[in-house]
Amino acid sequence: MAIKRIGTRTVKLENPPSILSTYTIVGPKEGEGPLREYFDEILEDDLWGQESWEKSESKIQEETIKSAIANAGLATKDIDYLLSGDLLNQIITSGYTARQISVPFFGLYGACSTMSQSLSLGSMLIDGGFADKVVCATSSHFSTAERQYRFPLEYGNQRSFSAQWTVTGAGATVLSSSGNGPYITYVTTGKIIDPGIKDVNNMGAAMAPAAMDTLINHFKDTGFSPSDYDLIITGDLGIVGKNIVLELMAKEGYDLKGIYTDCGVEIFNNIEQDTHSGGSGCGCAATVFNGYIYKEMLKGTLNRVLLMATGALHSPVITQQGESIPGIAHAVTIDVNKG
Amino acid sequence: MAIKRIGTRTVKLENPPSILSTYTIVGPKEGEGPLREYFDEILEDDLWGQESWEKSESKIQEETIKSAIANAGLATKDIDYLLSGDLLNQIITSGYTARQISVPFFGLYGACSTMSQSLSLGSMLIDGGFADKVVCATSSHFSTAERQYRFPLEYGNQRSFSAQWTVTGAGATVLSSSGNGPYITYVTTGKIIDPGIKDVNNMGAAMAPAAMDTLINHFKDTGFSPSDYDLIITGDLGIVGKNIVLELMAKEGYDLKGIYTDCGVEIFNNIEQDTHSGGSGCGCAATVFNGYIYKEMLKGTLNRVLLMATGALHSPVITQQGESIPGIAHAVTIDVNKG
Numbered sequence: 001m002a003i004k005r006i007g008t009r010t011v012k013l014e015n016p017p018s019i020l021s022t023y024t025i026v027g028p029k030e031g032e033g034p035l036r037e038y039f040d041e042i043l044e045d046d047l048w049g050q051e052s053w054e055k056s057e058s059k060i061q062e063e064t065i066k067s068a069i070a071n072a073g074l075a076t077k078d079i080d081y082l083l084s085g086d087l088l089n090q091i092i093t094s095g096y097t098a099r100q101i102s103v104p105f106f107g108l109y110g111a112c113s114t115m116s117q118s119l120s121l122g123s124m125l126i127d128g129g130f131a132d133k134v135v136c137a138t139s140s141h142f143s144t145a146e147r148q149y150r151f152p153l154e155y156g157n158q159r160s161f162s163a164q165w166t167v168t169g170a171g172a173t174v175l176s177s178s179g180n181g182p183y184i185t186y187v188t189t190g191k192i193i194d195p196g197i198k199d200v201n202n203m204g205a206a207m208a209p210a211a212m213d214t215l216i217n218h219f220k221d222t223g224f225s226p227s228d229y230d231l232i233i234t235g236d237l238g239i240v241g242k243n244i245v246l247e248l249m250a251k252e253g254y255d256l257k258g259i260y261t262d263c264g265v266e267i268f269n270n271i272e273q274d275t276h277s278g279g280s281g282c283g284c285a286a287t288v289f290n291g292y293i294y295k296e297m298l299k300g301t302l303n304r305v306l307l308m309a310t311g312a313l314h315s316p317v318i319t320q321q322g323e324s325i326p327g328i329a330h331a332v333t334i335d336v337n338k339g
Numbered sequence: 340m341a342i343k344r345i346g347t348r349t350v351k352l353e354n355p356p357s358i359l360s361t362y363t364i365v366g367p368k369e370g371e372g373p374l375r376e377y378f379d380e381i382l383e384d385d386l387w388g389q390e391s392w393e394k395s396e397s398k399i400q401e402e403t404i405k406s407a408i409a410n411a412g413l414a415t416k417d418i419d420y421l422l423s424g425d426l427l428n429q430i431i432t433s434g435y436t437a438r439q440i441s442v443p444f445f446g447l448y449g450a451c452s453t454m455s456q457s458l459s460l461g462s463m464l465i466d467g468g469f470a471d472k473v474v475c476a477t478s479s480h481f482s483t484a485e486r487q488y489r490f491p492l493e494y495g496n497q498r499s500f501s502a503q504w505t506v507t508g509a510g511a512t513v514l515s516s517s518g519n520g521p522y523i524t525y526v527t528t529g530k531i532i533d534p535g536i537k538d539v540n541n542m543g544a545a546m547a548p549a550a551m552d553t554l555i556n557h558f559k560d561t562g563f564s565p566s567d568y569d570l571i572i573t574g575d576l577g578i579v580g581k582n583i584v585l586e587l588m589a590k591e592g593y594d595l596k597g598i599y600t601d602c603g604v605e606i607f608n609n610i611e612q613d614t615h616s617g618g619s620g621c622g623c624a625a626t627v628f629n630g631y632i633y634k635e636m637l638k639g640t641l642n643r644v645l646l647m648a649t650g651a652l653h654s655p656v657i658t659q660q661g662e663s664i665p666g667i668a669h670a671v672t673i674d675v676n677k678g
Contacts, residue, residue, distance in 0.1 A: 003468055003469075003470075003471055003516075004467075004468045004469055005419065005469065005470070005471075009443050011469050051660070052660050054656060054657055054660065055660065080344065081528065085448060088654070088656070089428040089429075089654055089655075089656060090428075090448065090450065090652055090653065090654035091448045091652075092652070092654045092656065092657045095531060095652040095654075095665055096657070096662070096665065098530070098531040099531040099532075099533050099665045102530055102531070103530065104348050104528035104529065104530055105528070105529065105530060105531055105667065106447070106449070106456060106459075106460065106528070107447065107448040107449050107456075107652075107667075108445070108446065108447060108448065109424060109429065109430045109446040109447065109448040110445070110446050111429065117445060117446075120445075121445065121460065124463075124464060124467055124469050125463060125467075127467065127469075128343075128463055128464075128466065128467020128468065128469065129342055129343045129467065130342075130343055130344065130350050130463050130466075130467065131342075131344070132342055132344075148656075177342075189420065189443035189444070189445070190443065190444065191437070191441055191442065191443055191444060192434060192437040192438040192441070192444055193438075194438050313429055313430075313431070313434040313446075314429065315427070315428055315429035315431045315434075316428075317393060317427070317428060317431065317487075318393055318431045318435070321390070321391050321393065321394065323435070326434055326435065326438045328444065328446075
């Protein structure tokens with residue numbers, strides 16, 4: 001069989017999987033942001049009737065996946081694999097969701113890069129002939145993430161200007177071997193890149209070099225340039241990380257101005273909503289992609305998008321031991337046409 | 340393209356990937372156990388010159404992967420993907436290892452099912468034509484796992500008889516699109532099954548129903564029976580879980596006696612080594628498979644093995660909120676012949 005790899009890190013899908021449907025649920029703060037009209041459901045209360053934030057996050061991911069499957073006109077028995085992950089220790093949100101959904105399950109951990117990691121693996125499972133329908137999903141919750149990674153919310157801790165605001169929300173994509181698009185056409189897989197950042201309130205800087213590394217390799221592998229895309233969008237670098245990418249990519253000879261932005265920059269009005277450097281969390285790229293980007297592609301406003309969710313593999317245990325925070329970024333090309 | 344799925348959850352690989360090499364490193368206690376002659380490296384000290392157990396576990400996984408790649412006569416630049424995960428929050432062992440190895444990386448979380456989860460995805464990536472060489476790996480460490488999941492070791496907490504002993508060790512497998520075997524021929528993917536166990540010292544019972552569910556579906560999907568295998572081996576159910584599987588599978592009409600055992604039962608002499616119900620942890624299935632099983636297959640003593648690593652998605656945060664511990668099991672068939 002011919003190897004479908006082009007260059008060192010990219011796969012060109014022979015039979016590009018089609019997106020059949022998506023679904024997004026977000027919390028109240030995200031529902032007040034500039035992308036509110038693109039989300040399928042906006043919660044009034046981020047506990048959603050549950051007794052803990054963790055249980056609420058599981059309910060959000062579960063309802064998102066069920067609704068995405070229903071939107072595709074399918075039942076859970078039609079789904080060959082569920083690929084999902086989240087930010088919580090032992091990916092409990094995804095594990096308990098998978099218990100409720102009850103389909104063959106591969107748990108992933110890529111921190112906030114999980115949306116494009118799941119789309120990467122899901123697309124290859126379909127293109128390789130191993131599956132007909134796959135659900136790719138992820139979620140995050142401000143209150144579960146803050147208390148796990150930083151401080152108990154009750155402290156009312158003051159946030160630095162480079163800090164980001166973890167998105168409460170989930171997004172799910174149903175991929176299929178057949179359909180009318182948009183299609184996943186290319187997959188570029190990230191390496192772990194560690195610029196040595198130890199500040200847990202500066203994730204944008206920790207992830208920006210990984211995003212650049214994946215982006216440059218995507219261009220080299222495919223022969224594409226920024227102008228081949230209507231939109232190049234990273235996951236959650238925020239304002240700090242976005243500016244690093246713009247500046248350093250320009251030094252590398254890639255002009256991204258007007259084509260590039262970041263989901264974390266777009267999801268909140270960062271000044272009015274007091275979200276400082278922007279949104280973050282697995283749910284950031286998941287809701288912006290499955291809400292805003294997918295719906296704009298259906299309208300025909302965007303025809304070719306490079307989604308590059310970015311993950312900071314931050315762990316309190318090991319940063320307390322003096323380690324720095326490594327980053328990773330996975331890129332997928334989404335095309336209205338089959339490429 | 341024809342779908343390669345047979346039945347509801349199994350994939351029959353068209354061009355079964357070959358195992359090119361494996362490598363295992365274990366701690367001192369594992370090196371005193373009955374399988375000691377099968378491990379490639381036995382540490383004298385489980386800190387291995389590092390300043391923390393977490394850093395030691397990363398060094399163990401890193402050296403295991405590097406040695407597996409070298410054993411295959413390859414360099415890291417030849418590896419298309421590294422698929423790995425571990426038990427620690429944010430899979431830090433695998434993340435920091437991937438930083439050192441620097442190849443395209445997909446992080447996984449399947450708790451102790453990670454060895455067969457990585458072999459499942461790695462095999463499909465090769466059979467689908469997306470990769471030529473893939474490394475599948477995982478690790479665990481008694482001291483990092485105990486303090487994260489149960490009690491600080493300094494408590495000297497008394498262990499119950501159903502408790503298991505987390506294996507200190509790592510195993511890595513190099514898979515290739517060509518080679519002389521053994522080959523990965525079938526992949527049966529698990530669903531999350533939750534029998535409602537809340538006792539963190541009884542993981543065998545929490546995982547046994549998931550193992551049974553995957554095993555029964557593997558037999559139904561493939562038409563195989565226990566006698567088609569020389570060995571069926573679960574990951575880390577221990578004595579308690581193994582006996583549950585034997586008894587309940589007999590009730591379902593499958594006689595596994597003489598063919599079935601569990602990596603956690605085999606790795607320690609559980610009475611002399613005071614390991615109670617047996618070994619556990621990602622490193623348990625990883626070292627028993629890449630050490631004992633692989634080497635017996637090369638000798639020709641075992642020709643056809645079903646490896647079914649089992650994971651308990653135990654998380655202190657959510658069990659403290661009253662949730663039970665769900666289990667999952669992924670099965671791969673390893674064949675000396677191409678199947």
